[in-house]
Amino acid sequence: MRLRKTMSTKSPTELESDEKAQKRAQWEQFGFHVEAPGQVEVTNESHDNPADHQYVVTLDDVTGKAMACTCPHHVHRSAFCKHMTAVENATDDGTLTAFPSDDETDENDTESAECDCDGLNGFPCWPCVRTGRKELPN
Known part of the structure; x- marks a missing residue:
């Protein structure tokens, strides 16, 4: 008999940044480029080849909170990732305007x-x- 593992999927509004994502968002260097209102390209500048670590974070246009990211951590685990945390931190402290x-x-x-x-x-x-x-x- 083979068991199947089922994953519970959370909606983006149910996601919260965990302590590990918060720490990594603070420790690592990120670059931001607003592609469109609410669409922020995030580059992890801490890697040797930052171009291989670029993802797009989507923000809710009403709440301004991160809803999704194209990184594997968010896509495969439905987890609030360091990229989403970094964008929210940058918008909260005023260094990034995601809705120009x-x-x-x-x-x-x-x-x-x-x-x-x-x-x-x-x-x-x-x-x-x-x-x-x-x-x-x-």
Whole structure:
């Protein structure tokens, strides 16, 4: 007889940062880039190759609390990870604005001029779709 292990899945609102995630978020160096309102790319600068340790944390647009992360720890364990903790810490202390105003977005929108839409025969590139600058055709 084979036993199957069942995992209980918690909704993001039920997740809380544990002590280990808090400590790691404080000990390690993180870089942040707001990809879109509520979408923060987090780079763990403590690794030898930080580009291999980039994940996206999604924040709730009402509460401002972290809901999800693309890192393996959150994806496979439904756990509140160090990346989510680091983003919440940075937004709480004012060093990160995860929901920039329209004025801030326009000032930082120089990257949008360099998108890949031009080479796609009228089809929008993923960065333009994700940030809401363009919509996918039906």
